[in-house]
Amino acid sequence: xxxxxxxxxxxxxxxxxxxxxxxxxxxxxxxxxxxxxxxxxxxxxxxxxxxxxxxxxxxxxxxxxxxxxxxxxxxxxxxxxxxxxxxxxxxxxxxxxxxxxxxxxxxxxxxxxxxxxxxxxxxxxxxxxxxxxxxxxxxxxxxxxxxxxxxxxxxxxxxxxxxxxxxxxxxxxxxxxxxxxxxxxxxxxxxxxxxxxxxxxxxxxxxxxxxxxxxxxxxxxxxxxxxxxxxxxxxxxxxxxxxxxxxxxxxxxxxxxxxxxxxxxxxxxxxxxxxxxxxxxxxxxxxxxxxxxxxxxxxxxxxxxxxxxxxxxxxxxxxxxxxxxxxxxxxxxxxxxxxxxxxxxxxxxxxxxxxxxxxxxxxxxxxxxxxxxxxxxxxxxxxxxx
Amino acid sequence: xxxxxxxxxxxxxxxxxxxxxxxxxxxxxxxxxxxxxxxxxxxxxxxxxxxxxxxxxxxxxxxxxxxxxxxxxxxxxxxxxxxxxxxxxxxxxxxxxxxxxxxxxxxxxxxxxxxxxxxxxxxxxxxxxxxxxxxxxxxxxxxxxxxxxxxxxxxxxxxxxxxxxxxxxxxxxxxxxxxxxxxxxxxxxxxxxxxxxxxxxxxxxxxxxxxxxxxxxxxxx
Numbered sequence: 001x002x003x004x005x006x007x008x009x010x011x012x013x014x015x016x017x018x019x020x021x022x023x024x025x026x027x028x029x030x031x032x033x034x035x036x037x038x039x040x041x042x043x044x045x046x047x048x049x050x051x052x053x054x055x056x057x058x059x060x061x062x063x064x065x066x067x068x069x070x071x072x073x074x075x076x077x078x079x080x081x082x083x084x085x086x087x088x089x090x091x092x093x094x095x096x097x098x099x100x101x102x103x104x105x106x107x108x109x110x111x112x113x114x115x116x117x118x119x120x121x122x123x124x125x126x127x128x129x130x131x132x133x134x135x136x137x138x139x140x141x142x143x144x145x146x147x148x149x150x151x152x153x154x155x156x157x158x159x160x161x162x163x164x165x166x167x168x169x170x171x172x173x174x175x176x177x178x179x180x181x182x183x184x185x186x187x188x189x190x191x192x193x194x195x196x197x198x199x200x201x202x203x204x205x206x207x208x209x210x211x212x213x214x215x216x217x218x219x220x221x222x223x224x225x226x227x228x229x230x231x232x233x234x235x236x237x238x239x240x241x242x243x244x245x246x247x248x249x250x251x252x253x254x255x256x257x258x259x260x261x262x263x264x265x266x267x268x269x270x271x272x273x274x275x276x277x278x279x280x281x282x283x284x285x286x287x288x289x290x291x292x293x294x295x296x297x298x299x300x301x302x303x304x305x306x307x308x309x310x311x312x313x314x315x316x317x318x319x320x321x322x323x324x325x326x327x328x329x330x331x332x333x334x335x336x337x338x339x340x341x342x343x344x345x346x347x348x349x350x351x352x353x354x355x356x357x358x359x360x361x362x363x364x365x366x367x368x369x370x371x372x373x374x375x376x377x378x379x380x381x382x383x384x385x386x
Numbered sequence: 387x388x389x390x391x392x393x394x395x396x397x398x399x400x401x402x403x404x405x406x407x408x409x410x411x412x413x414x415x416x417x418x419x420x421x422x423x424x425x426x427x428x429x430x431x432x433x434x435x436x437x438x439x440x441x442x443x444x445x446x447x448x449x450x451x452x453x454x455x456x457x458x459x460x461x462x463x464x465x466x467x468x469x470x471x472x473x474x475x476x477x478x479x480x481x482x483x484x485x486x487x488x489x490x491x492x493x494x495x496x497x498x499x500x501x502x503x504x505x506x507x508x509x510x511x512x513x514x515x516x517x518x519x520x521x522x523x524x525x526x527x528x529x530x531x532x533x534x535x536x537x538x539x540x541x542x543x544x545x546x547x548x549x550x551x552x553x554x555x556x557x558x559x560x561x562x563x564x565x566x567x568x569x570x571x572x573x574x575x576x577x578x579x580x581x582x583x584x585x586x587x588x589x590x591x592x593x594x595x596x597x598x599x600x601x602x603x604x605x606x607x
Contacts, residue, residue, distance in 0.1 A: 001493035001506050006486070013485035013526075292481045295442055296495045296542070297470020299463050379442045 003302060007309040021278045025318030026325060028271030029359045033326020035260035036351055041334050043253055045343035057227060059212035059237045061085055085209040085237050092233030098226050103215040104133045109196060110210045111203035113170045116160055123191045124199020133215050140164060141179035147198050151179040155189040171202050275366035283374040294379035307371035308364060315363025319356030388415035389581055395448030397434050408434040410604040416583060421576040423592045424585045426601035432585045433554060439583060440473060440552045441465045453549060470498060474543030476553040480535045482527040489523040492541045513541040517571060533564035553584040557591060569594045
């Protein structure tokens with residue numbers, strides 16, 4: 001017989017009270033685990049989506065001028081002192097502090113060429129990186145692999161009357177059309193895509209780049225910081241974030257996160273209140289019992305240890321059960337909350353240990369006053385001396 | 387020197403606007419191995435005296451020495467240690483812990499002692515045998531009769547081999563046959579050397595004790 005036997009036996013033989021106390025805490029912890037896990041899983045899902053949705057950082061040559069286009073209508077622009085990006089400078093991007101957040105860097109060269117009597121815009125790309133960046137592209141045919149292969153936008157294919165397997169001629173060189181891009185509704189529909197070095201040669205822009213699209217994963221890294229870091233490496237380039245894509249999503253997520261934390265706060269408060277009221281009630285019910293403990297020589301610290309040990313056992317049990325129930329809740333709720341139906345559930349060890357730790361801390365803190373109250377009870381109660 | 391020496395002990399309580407004097411200058415001496423009963427009518431101060439003797443209730447005035455120790459000069463926690471080592475209590479309603487079995491209830495005073503679990507259990511079973519409850523040791527209090535509960539309460543009081551056992555109207559809730567058995571048990575314990583101080587309102591119980599102290603209106607008659 002030790003003090004912990006008293007605590008354990010009390011909990012074992014007062015099952016209803018213990019169940020009520022545990023359920024109160026389990027509900028609180030489960031709610032917190034569900035909200036935190038949902039937030040984490042949705043963040044991960046949105047980050048993946050952002051990666052799929054393409055670039056969120058744009059690198060263009062520095063220019064002292066203003067673009068004059070709006071809503072797809074271009075009126076030309078006034079620009080002077082145009083600088084260029086050298087392909088060799090792009091290596092600097094991989095050396096920035098947040099380089100691990102960079103998912104893809106896709107350089108492009110642009111220029112007009114004559115094809116079958118039509119003036120078309122030729123874009124030189126690195127196909128492997130471009131396809132990673134634009135995962136929504138649907139290709140009819142195979143993506144070009146060789147230097148003499150090209151891909152056409154749907155509108156360009158229609159105007160030039162070409163299909164996969166046909167050939168076209170640009171600046172006296174013949175190229176095989178290996179793929180036609182399905183309609184995207186964007187400028188991509190009107191372009192002719194060729195391998196980057198080939199396009200640079202045809203446009204006489206060897207080693208030079210007009211545009212770089214960068215896909216950055218925003219987890220743990222504000223996109224603004226990455227823009228500044230890239231700008232430092234490329235002083236002749238203008239680096240800008242596609243803010244509406246990034247911030248819109250992050251803001252929505254941030255709002256949900258704040259809502260989750262507010263909810264968690266309320267739940268923690270209610271959970272603590274349940275523990276406090278139940279423990280206080282239990283202590284008051286056990287006045288005689290505590291009086292007997294004191295009469296037979298238990299110190300105040302012994303009484304506190306008995307009460308706090310009971311709280312700790314309930315807290316630990318509720319922590320484990322709450323974590324399990326919370327993860328179950330998150331698994332059920334995630335398909336309805338996340339953008340993609342197959343969004344994976346995030347299993348975070350910190351949430352697991354944190355939920356058990358939080359439950360234990362809550363149970364102990366909420367039981368501290370009842371335990372103190374119990375330890376100060378008058379032992380004469382047991383003897384009915386008054 | 388007497389085992390218990392009570393000198394000029396008084397105890398007053400505030401009751402509303404009035405002050406009630408439960409004890410008014412009590413002097414008592416109890417020797418080692420004595421069986422003393424304290425008699426008195428309801429409100430005579432006998433339970434107050436017992437709680438003061440048991441180190442549970444600070445007197446308003448006076449001193450209580452046990453085995454030469456002025457127990458109210460000790461701090462509250464030191465006095466708890468003193469109770470744990472030197473005193474045993476039997477309460478009127480037995481006050482067994484409802485969620486502990488008979489043997490666990492008897493082991494309760496040993497829960498705070500530095501003893502091996504096995505030794506504690508052996509001591510508890512031995513105490514239960516001494517009070518004639520060798521069987522039913524693993525039953526909960528609500529599965530025991532009043533007399534059996536009383537035996538468990540006595541076993542709990544003697545398990546740590548205290549110098550003095552205090553009993554507060556231990557036959558108050560028992561039928562006459564069981565009361566007789568319990569008084570014989572107390573007498574047997576006393577004959578084995580145990581000092582017993584018992585509060586009772588039943589004059590028949592006094593026949594079993596060596597000496598009876600009569601209290602009236604907070605004074606020894």
